[in-house]
Amino acid sequence: MTLNKLLSLSLAGAALAAVCLLAWNLPAAAADEPKRTTAKNGAALTLSPKSLYVDSALPADDPANYRFRTVHAAAAAAVDGTEAEPMVIYIEPDVYPMNGTLTDRGLYIDKDWVSLVGLSADARDVVLADNRGHTIGAQSPSGSSPAETLFVTGTGFHAENLTIGNYCNVDLVYPKDPSKNQAKRSSTITQAYAIGAGNKDKVLDKFTFKNVRLISMLDTLALGEVQRAYFQDSYVQGTDDYMGGGLIHVMKNTTLHSYTNKPIYAAGKHGMAFIDSRWEIEFADPGDLTLAKNASTLYLINNAFTDLNGNLRSIQWAPYPAGHIRSYAYRTTLNGKPYRILPEENGTELTEDQLPAYTVYNLLKGEDGWNPAGENTGSAGGAGGSFPANITMPESSTIRTGEKGAELSAAIFPSAAPQHLTWSLDSDLALLSAKQGSKVTVEGKNTGEEPVQVTVTAAAYNGIFNRTKVTVYPSYVDPPSFTEPPKLSIGSDGFAEVSYQLDLSYPGGTREDQSQITWYRVDDAQGSNPVEAAVTRDNRPSHTYTPTSGDVGRYLMAAVTPKHARSLGGETLRAVSSRAITLEDLPGTGAAKYGFTTSFEQFPSAWQPELLPGTWTVDTHDPADQQTKWTPGAAGKAPWAYAEGINGAAGGKGLITAERGARLLYTQNRPFGDMSVRLEANPEKTAGQGFGSPNGQYLEVYIKYDTASRSGYALRIERTTKYGIATDYTLYEYVNGAGRPISDPVSTTAFNPGAVIEVWTEGNMLYAKASSSSVQSSDQVKAGLPNEVSLSAPIGGNAYGGLGIQHTGTVSAGNRTQLKRLSVTYKDAAGTESPAGESMSGARTYTVKQGDTLSSIAEGQLGGARDWVKLYEWNRHLIHDPDLIYIGQELLIRE
Numbered sequence: 001m002t003l004n005k006l007l008s009l010s011l012a013g014a015a016l017a018a019v020c021l022l023a024w025n026l027p028a029a030a031a032d033e034p035k036r037t038t039a040k041n042g043a044a045l046t047l048s049p050k051s052l053y054v055d056s057a058l059p060a061d062d063p064a065n066y067r068f069r070t071v072h073a074a075a076a077a078a079v080d081g082t083e084a085e086p087m088v089i090y091i092e093p094d095v096y097p098m099n100g101t102l103t104d105r106g107l108y109i110d111k112d113w114v115s116l117v118g119l120s121a122d123a124r125d126v127v128l129a130d131n132r133g134h135t136i137g138a139q140s141p142s143g144s145s146p147a148e149t150l151f152v153t154g155t156g157f158h159a160e161n162l163t164i165g166n167y168c169n170v171d172l173v174y175p176k177d178p179s180k181n182q183a184k185r186s187s188t189i190t191q192a193y194a195i196g197a198g199n200k201d202k203v204l205d206k207f208t209f210k211n212v213r214l215i216s217m218l219d220t221l222a223l224g225e226v227q228r229a230y231f232q233d234s235y236v237q238g239t240d241d242y243m244g245g246g247l248i249h250v251m252k253n254t255t256l257h258s259y260t261n262k263p264i265y266a267a268g269k270h271g272m273a274f275i276d277s278r279w280e281i282e283f284a285d286p287g288d289l290t291l292a293k294n295a296s297t298l299y300l301i302n303n304a305f306t307d308l309n310g311n312l313r314s315i316q317w318a319p320y321p322a323g324h325i326r327s328y329a330y331r332t333t334l335n336g337k338p339y340r341i342l343p344e345e346n347g348t349e350l351t352e353d354q355l356p357a358y359t360v361y362n363l364l365k366g367e368d369g370w371n372p373a374g375e376n377t378g379s380a381g382g383a384g385g386s387f388p389a390n391i392t393m394p395e396s397s398t399i400r401t402g403e404k405g406a407e408l409s410a411a412i413f414p415s416a417a418p419q420h421l422t423w424s425l426d427s428d429l430a431l432l433s434a435k436q437g438s439k440v441t442v443e444g445k446n447t448g449e450e451p452v453q454v455t456v457t458a459a460a461y462n463g464i465f466n467r468t469k470v471t472v473y474p475s476y477v478d479p480p481s482f483t484e485p486p487k488l489s490i491g492s493d494g495f496a497e498v499s500y501q502l503d504l505s506y507p508g509g510t511r512e513d514q515s516q517i518t519w520y521r522v523d524d525a526q527g528s529n530p531v532e533a534a535v536t537r538d539n540r541p542s543h544t545y546t547p548t549s550g551d552v553g554r555y556l557m558a559a560v561t562p563k564h565a566r567s568l569g570g571e572t573l574r575a576v577s578s579r580a581i582t583l584e585d586l587p588g589t590g591a592a593k594y595g596f597t598t599s600f601e602q603f604p605s606a607w608q609p610e611l612l613p614g615t616w617t618v619d620t621h622d623p624a625d626q627q628t629k630w631t632p633g634a635a636g637k638a639p640w641a642y643a644e645g646i647n648g649a650a651g652g653k654g655l656i657t658a659e660r661g662a663r664l665l666y667t668q669n670r671p672f673g674d675m676s677v678r679l680e681a682n683p684e685k686t687a688g689q690g691f692g693s694p695n696g697q698y699l700e701v702y703i704k705y706d707t708a709s710r711s712g713y714a715l716r717i718e719r720t721t722k723y724g725i726a727t728d729y730t731l732y733e734y735v736n737g738a739g740r741p742i743s744d745p746v747s748t749t750a751f752n753p754g755a756v757i758e759v760w761t762e763g764n765m766l767y768a769k770a771s772s773s774s775v776q777s778s779d780q781v782k783a784g785l786p787n788e789v790s791l792s793a794p795i796g797g798n799a800y801g802g803l804g805i806q807h808t809g810t811v812s813a814g815n816r817t818q819l820k821r822l823s824v825t826y827k828d829a830a831g832t833e834s835p836a837g838e839s840m841s842g843a844r845t846y847t848v849k850q851g852d853t854l855s856s857i858a859e860g861q862l863g864g865a866r867d868w869v870k871l872y873e874w875n876r877h878l879i880h881d882p883d884l885i886y887i888g889q890e891l892l893i894r895e
Contacts, residue, residue, distance in 0.1 A: 550614020
């Protein structure tokens, strides 16, 4: 059955000549006598159990005659069709509300081979409408809201001559009867799907759309579970992610209207094709159109791009192209002039001879010969029945000279095309095991000192090719040996340094030292109970370490694993400081000694769940106030990674969220007065929304915080349903883990790349301010959103000095947050109150000296040795064993 087969109708008037509908000869059993009816456009319809009629003007459903007032009633009466004899539902012009609820979609098509056919040549006349979006009219405890206007669970679905729209973020305009126009539900753009499909119990395939308008903004089409889909003479619009998925989807003579710069989330395994189609680009601000958010294979054949607002700077395949993913184009134009999509090295400009590979039939035929466009198949295919259209290649790989090579596999799409591949290399620093076949092995021949990258190409007989990169490392040699073992010293300025000498010479010169140095705080000169304090990254040895308050009373140890670029790590040698760190080693006076600054480059990001004084707790946490159910990152997995992100976090490394619920806590166990926290951060989101969804996803910065009881204060930065281009900043108070807002929320664009967040206290006031170096969009300016924010709230005050960062957002690429720099300052306490009401006035500290015990300190400071119990209770988070205290520790003494 093809889209071009015409419905057998007895036409009642000349006006019907323009109406082109699908047709099936629908035999009726004796018990199911076919019924004749005339549509409003004059078409004579034969109705039966597999041919139903919908007219909202009917006084009531008439199932005996296969006539229904609503699409819902007809869908409920539908039966499974087949590819040869589909189940058809004819729909008269009107706006049909789908009536989805907060927790469920309004209309399901749960039968196979169902066709929805509008009874008008103008697709705008028959509208299936809803107006629910993610967290705006639709929600789910799982986090993925059932916001689809129409959801299909059967295979072989077809729609024709109608509109499927989700009017959550776009006005419903009905030219046939303007009284039925509806204003959009919200200006906050959220995921609002026009159509979705999925069924865990069956494969969904062969979806077709002809003369269909698919209307929404974000995520218009949710058809990732549909293997093959074909769109003809249709219209699709959206902002980001409004297309993609499946095995391969093809659009022909279709209009794509893009309001923002990433229309395709990701194409399917075999790509996505646009043939003889038009792209209308309507950017509010200057920008680049990146066709696929995630690098994908795209086929653009005779595509015309039009820049409606003059804001289109360039057209690119993807924001981060992948070397092994290739796209193809033929006769692309922008504003009527020939255009080459960027980057050119990731795309192939096709020749006339290669065009037969990019027909609807060649791309969609699969193993069953599907031909939804009814194309002439007489000339389709080479010797194997199809023309090569693409070659799938493995991602980039690495090999080392002298070791086993990398096996590369490639496959031609379609699979029915001749699988004859010719392989080649662009360098003599690697060797191919064969020149022909679907698999080859690449072996390294690099005799130099540095790794080199070679390009491996696989080509089909018609000239279609693809490439992948292989990094070839030279062979390993022995690691360098120590000529002087590591020695650790603590300078008069308090900085610790480890020095050593390696034999890095070789016949060609001297190799660079890439030793791995890890710093630990330990209990004694023997290196007992090591706690990781700093690490080496990017092969840059960490020769120095800046002690912090957490090191006071502890010795330092540096573990040095000798290494250079051509070696594995050698035998690790350790050096321990000759004495413990004292408070005098830290710069400043009083409470200022407890402040610190970190760029996170040496930050130990491994899982560390313990609450230790002056030490970072690195774990995951699912706060009780979360609106959706999600599982925090598993114990043992690093919640954070020191890495470069994408989009807003591209261009430099920082500490980036790697697991859901990523959290950092810093414990302090002495009384403090005022303190401040300054954080520089880069959210990957660049539109001001910060996080993946407005369902409880936020970043909190804790201050004056007791990590044990989870009490103190915080600044919360949260994506809400108020805006899709801003976040809300709110001050919070926490008591035993339960938070409450203590300021009104302020909507701002300050949580954008280049964000600077400052939180501080002054007496019984909590303050916060934030700004971003990102330039506001025109939509943000029109909305009157500030690019910086200031907040304040009165607080009861406390003597806590802990701090922390909690991230509850999703952590897929594009939704993460990168921390660039953190600075913390302290002032001495001066008569503050604890949350429990216990006065800290008169509290003082005692610095542990050589030979001290808790009993001796209690006798000297409190008048009795038995009062060591009080000292222990006052300092439980500092002292884990009453028989084990350290020189330089500051113990709290309460009068």
